[in-house]
Amino acid sequence: MKKKTNLAPYLYIIPGLIMVLGLVYIPVIVNLIYSFFRLSSYSSSMKFVAFDNYRRLFTSDTFPIMIRNNIYYCIISLIVQVGFGTFLALLLESKLAGERFKTICRNIYFIPSLVSLTAVGLMFNFIYNPQLGMLNTLLKNIGMADLQQTWLGDKNLAIFCIIAMSQWQFTGYITLLMVVAFQNVPNDYVEAAIIDGAGPVKRALSIILPLAKEQLLVCTIITVIGAFKLFTEVYSTTVGGPGNSSQVLGLFLYQNAFLHDDMGMAAATGVLIFVITVTASIFQLKISRSGEV
Amino acid sequence: MKKNLKKTLSVGLAAMMTLSLAACGGGSSDAPADTTAAQSEAAGVAAPEAKPEAAASGDVKTIKLFHRFPDDPCNAFIEKKIAEYEAEHPDIKFEVTSAQNQPYKEKIKVVVGSDECPDIFFSFCGEFSERFIREGLLMDLTPYLEADPEWKASLMETQMNEYTTADGMVYGIPFRLDAKEFFYNVDMFNDLGLKAPETWDDFIKVLDTIQASGVVPIAEGNQDKWPGAHYLGALNEQCVPDDVRAKDYDPKTGEFTDAGYVEAFKYYQQLVPYMNMGVNGMTHDMARLGFTQGQNAILFAELVEITNIKQENPDLNWGMFKFPTIPGAKGNPDLVSGAPEGFAVSSKTAYPDECVEFLKWFLGAETGAQQAAEVGWFNASLGVDEGLTDPSLISAYEVIANAKKMDIWFDNALYSTVCDEYLTQISDITNGDVTPEEAMAKIQKVAAEAQSLAQ
Numbered sequence: 200m201k202k203k204t205n206l207a208p209y210l211y212i213i214p215g216l217i218m219v220l221g222l223v224y225i226p227v228i229v230n231l232i233y234s235f236f237r238l239s240s241y242s243s244s245m246k247f248v249a250f251d252n253y254r255r256l257f258t259s260d261t262f263p264i265m266i267r268n269n270i271y272y273c274i275i276s277l278i279v280q281v282g283f284g285t286f287l288a289l290l291l292e293s294k295l296a297g298e299r300f301k302t303i304c305r306n307i308y309f310i311p312s313l314v315s316l317t318a319v320g321l322m323f324n325f326i327y328n329p330q331l332g333m334l335n336t337l338l339k340n341i342g343m344a345d346l347q348q349t350w351l352g353d354k355n356l357a358i359f360c361i362i363a364m365s366q367w368q369f370t371g372y373i374t375l376l377m378v379v380a381f382q383n384v385p386n387d388y389v390e391a392a393i394i395d396g397a398g399p400v401k402r403a404l405s406i407i408l409p410l411a412k413e414q415l416l417v418c419t420i421i422t423v424i425g426a427f428k429l430f431t432e433v434y435s436t437t438v439g440g441p442g443n444s445s446q447v448l449g450l451f452l453y454q455n456a457f458l459h460d461d462m463g464m465a466a467a468t469g470v471l472i473f474v475i476t477v478t479a480s481i482f483q484l485k486i487s488r489s490g491e492v
Numbered sequence: 493m494k495k496n497l498k499k500t501l502s503v504g505l506a507a508m509m510t511l512s513l514a515a516c517g518g519g520s521s522d523a524p525a526d527t528t529a530a531q532s533e534a535a536g537v538a539a540p541e542a543k544p545e546a547a548a549s550g551d552v553k554t555i556k557l558f559h560r561f562p563d564d565p566c567n568a569f570i571e572k573k574i575a576e577y578e579a580e581h582p583d584i585k586f587e588v589t590s591a592q593n594q595p596y597k598e599k600i601k602v603v604v605g606s607d608e609c610p611d612i613f614f615s616f617c618g619e620f621s622e623r624f625i626r627e628g629l630l631m632d633l634t635p636y637l638e639a640d641p642e643w644k645a646s647l648m649e650t651q652m653n654e655y656t657t658a659d660g661m662v663y664g665i666p667f668r669l670d671a672k673e674f675f676y677n678v679d680m681f682n683d684l685g686l687k688a689p690e691t692w693d694d695f696i697k698v699l700d701t702i703q704a705s706g707v708v709p710i711a712e713g714n715q716d717k718w719p720g721a722h723y724l725g726a727l728n729e730q731c732v733p734d735d736v737r738a739k740d741y742d743p744k745t746g747e748f749t750d751a752g753y754v755e756a757f758k759y760y761q762q763l764v765p766y767m768n769m770g771v772n773g774m775t776h777d778m779a780r781l782g783f784t785q786g787q788n789a790i791l792f793a794e795l796v797e798i799t800n801i802k803q804e805n806p807d808l809n810w811g812m813f814k815f816p817t818i819p820g821a822k823g824n825p826d827l828v829s830g831a832p833e834g835f836a837v838s839s840k841t842a843y844p845d846e847c848v849e850f851l852k853w854f855l856g857a858e859t860g861a862q863q864a865a866e867v868g869w870f871n872a873s874l875g876v877d878e879g880l881t882d883p884s885l886i887s888a889y890e891v892i893a894n895a896k897k898m899d900i901w902f903d904n905a906l907y908s909t910v911c912d913e914y915l916t917q918i919s920d921i922t923n924g925d926v927t928p929e930e931a932m933a934k935i936q937k938v939a940a941e942a943q944s945l946a947q
Contacts, residue, residue: 237945241605242627255941260934324715328778329770351715352773354923440717441772442920457598459908460623461945 227473234467239460252467261443261451268358268447272365273426279366281418284373289403291374292381305378308371316368320435323364327351327436351437357445361432369425373418380414381407416487423483424476448472553843555850556587558603558610559835560596565867573859577850584846604629604838611841612851615664617654617831618904619743624836625663631837633662636848643852650898651832651872664836665855666872669892670796671830672722673812680707680789681811688813692759695816699766702789711788712767713779718903720771720918721911722829723763723792725902726815727756730823737823743907743946746939748932752822757921757928759818764922771922784808794830795888799868802884812887828895831904832872864889907946913938 234253237246256262287308291301311319326333327350335347350360384407392402408415430449433439439446439454448468456465557574561567567590574586589610591599596614603609604624615621615630624630637644647665655664676688681698684705689695702709714720728737732752740746764771768782777800783791784804793801801808817825835855837847853859860876863869870876870889877889892898903911917931926934 239623240602241624241629243605324775327773329773330768330782331778349770349773352770352923354920354925438716440715440916440919441923442916442925454912457601459912460601461909 230466230469230473233463234470235463236466237461237463239462240456241460248463252463255464256467256471261446264443265446265448265451268445269427269429271358272362272429272447273423275362276365276369276422276426277419280370280373281415281422284370284418285377285408285415287370287374288377288381289407291378292407293399305375309375310371311368312372314368316431317435319364319368320432323360324351324436327360352441354441354444357437357441361436361445364436365429365432373422376414376418377411380411384410412487416483420480420483423479427472427475427479551583552585553583553846554585554587555612555841555843555847556589556610558596558600558613559588559590560593560614562590562592566869569863569867573854573862577853584850607840609838609840611838611843612835612847613838614667614833615836616833616901616904617664618900619741619907620904621655621663621836622657625657625661629839630663631839631841631844631847633665633837633848634660637662640852646857646873646875648872648874648893650895651892654831654898654900655834664834665851666832666834667855668796668834668869669830669832669872670794671828671891671895671898672726672792672794673814673891675783675791675793675801675810675812677783677786677789678809678811680786688811689816690813692816692818696762699763699790703766707789708768708782708787709766709789710763710768711779711782711791712771713774713776714771714919714922715773715775717915717919719776719779719792720760720922721903721915722901723760724756724914724918725899725905726829727759727818728753728823728902729827729829729899730815730818730821730825731756731759732823734824734827740939741905743910743939743942746907746910746942748910748936748939753935754928754932755821757931760918761921761928764924772919780804795891796869798884798888810884812891814891824897826896827899828891828897829899829901830892830895831898831900834872907939907942909945910935910939910942 235247235249237248237252238244290296291305296304325331329335329347329349329352332350334350338344338346348356351357388406388410389402392406397405428449429447430453433445433447433450434453437445439450448471452465452468452472455461455468559570561570571588574588578584578586590596597620600613600615604613605627609629615624621630648669651666651669652662655666656662674688680702681687684701686698686701689698699709712719732740732750736750736752740748740750768774768779768788771779779788780791780793780797780800781804782788783793784801786805786808801810815829835851837844837851841847855871855873857873857875860871860873861879863871864876864880864885868882868885870892877886877893880886880889903915906914913935917926917935920926921928921931
């Protein structure tokens with residue numbers, strides 16, 4: 200019998216393929232094309248400027264500041280959200296505390312990530328307010344008035360204040376993701392390790408973490424990508440200020456697109472963010488040898 | 493058989509999904525046309541020679557209006573007036589949408605060039621609107637004003653000037669007038685035996701006296717960066733001659749090399765020590781609370797904020813004084829910082845006459861008087877102050893009525909990239925991170941680049 204080509208699987212793929220092409224790949228390519236033009240959102244004219252948008256992006260005074268801020272955000276988030284978040288997850292999955300207490304903790308850690316970013320931004324605006332804010336008042340009342348700062352108004356502190364806000368919000372999210380992964384680790388391995396005499400630290404490092412490697416990788420990638428797409432946190436607090444000290448790539452893109460009517464420059468920034476996140480993701484997938492156990 | 497069925501099903505499903513996707517992609521503008529066509533067919537309208545649009549619309553003209561005042565009392569006022577207008581004009585229907593200031597600025601830029609552009613929309617005067625004019629997106633109102641001299645004469649000239657391009661094209665009609673003044677706490681001034689200063693030296697003396705009494709003199713919050721720009725705008729007016737500023741504020745010729753700009757920064761630096769701590773870490777609204785709650789003696793604020801000041805502390809005894817003059821400075825001390833904010837008409841509107849007719853009424857004296865009483869804002873029609881009883885609003889109106897010439901908000905006057913750099917530098921100067929000379933050097937660099945960017 201002649202083997203018939205089975206069409207069905209391809210037909211199932213088509214709608215999804217069209218969606219991915221239309222909504223992801225084509226815009227990415229169009230964006231790349233736009234980055235070589237000078238255009239605005241309301242004007243019909245487009246002027247070809249070759250690499251001028253990139254030249255302006257890389258030579259702008261703000262460029263090193265943005266890259267520095269995004270990298271700060273990335274590194275601190277990896278340490279606090281992924282590192283400390285995973286540690287919290289290990290504690291929550293250990294046998295140190297009762298089930299009920301663990302559930303309560305898990306919820307408490309997770310709740311901040313449910314709050315909308317803008318609301319968190321507003322709330323932290325109040326907390327960091329130099330005159331009426333909670334933080335300065337607290338410092339004063341516990342007798343540490345010397346440590347009072349203008350927080351978001353201080354060039355050297357502003358970006359760290361914003362980063363701190365994100366850590367508060369998203370550590371619990373990563374914790375929850377890791378808890379789910381740890382729960383999927385078969386209990387047999389853990390019990391076997393206990394019989395072999397492995398202590399809690401040894402069990403965590405040699406059994407639980409390696410088996411939850413894929414999830415850890417996902418969390419790392421989410422965090423790194425999130426760090427370079429950072430926008431709302433800055434937009435809802437300092438809008439890049441004071442001066443340009445808390446400027447980040449995402450906000451720079453947005454301001455160029457909608458404030459400076461410079462869609463070409465915004466597209467160029469978008470391409471840069473895309474290149475950074477894709478490179479980082481590929482790099483992580485390679486070094487972690489995803490797919491192998 | 494079973495396999496065939498499966499295959500047919502999957503083909504059908506796939507086809508359906510693809511089709512629905514195609515429908516999503518197809519312009520949404522087609523949809524209403526299709527429905528109306530279907531409707532008229534269903535209703536059996538036998539008028540093949542009539543244009544389908546006229547048949548479908550039933551002679552109701554829909555005017556889309558987009559504004560940036562979603563908060564009450566203003567929003568309620570606009571809604572009320574539009575309902576009144578619709579009742580009187582059964583053939584006109586409004587579709588009103590609104591957004592907060594910042595999102596508004598972004599949204600309008602996206603819709604204004606598209607087919608979805610509102611017929612009437614809020615637009616700041618100056619560079620904000622002029623970029624649209626360069627693309628031919630705003631309707632020229634000059635012929636309408638010329639055709640109706642009575643209307644033209646009823647509008648305050650100093651304010652209409654702000655909505656007129658250098659070539660004489662009028663592109664907007666003011667909805668609210670505004671200017672920047674120093675507000676001061678009268679009780680505090682009386683206790684210290686001070687009176688409102690007129691010159692810069694007096695002003696510094698006043699500030700010294702207040703500070704010596706243990707009160708932080710000036711409430712200022714520059715987190716959003718524009719409040720500082722208003723100080724610099726006012727100082728530039730005094731330190732830099734009008735023609736030089738006009739040349740520099742035009743993106744095609746801007747250089748910012750005049751020594752007056754550095755001088756203006758130095759005067760601003762003089763004020764910073766008198767401001768509350770953490771200027772850059774606080775929004776303007778929060779700083780205003782410091783003034784209204786009596787922690788600070790002076791606030792540089794807009795007349796439209798009188799409404800807020802009264803809300804925040806109705807018992808506060810406050811007064812206003814003009815930005816102090818700097819004797820011997822090369823600029824123009826008669827200018828009043830501020831600009832009207834108003835509505836423009838899209839050049840793409842299908843109903844230009846109807847739009848203008850509406851604006852005549854909506855921004856006219858009768859509506860204006862009610863607006864002044866209910867919202868506390870004035871439009872540019874003469875005589876809107878007649879029924880006023882509130883002394884603070886009367887004095888606010890006088891500031892504008894007596895102004896010989898307005899000078900548009902600094903941050904609205906500048907090309908966006910230059911503005912951004914200027915605001916950044918003001919923020920840095922406030923923190924003491926750069927010197928005026930360094931700041932101006934950076935602004936000059938961006939201004940030079942802007943010359944090639946501005947089409």
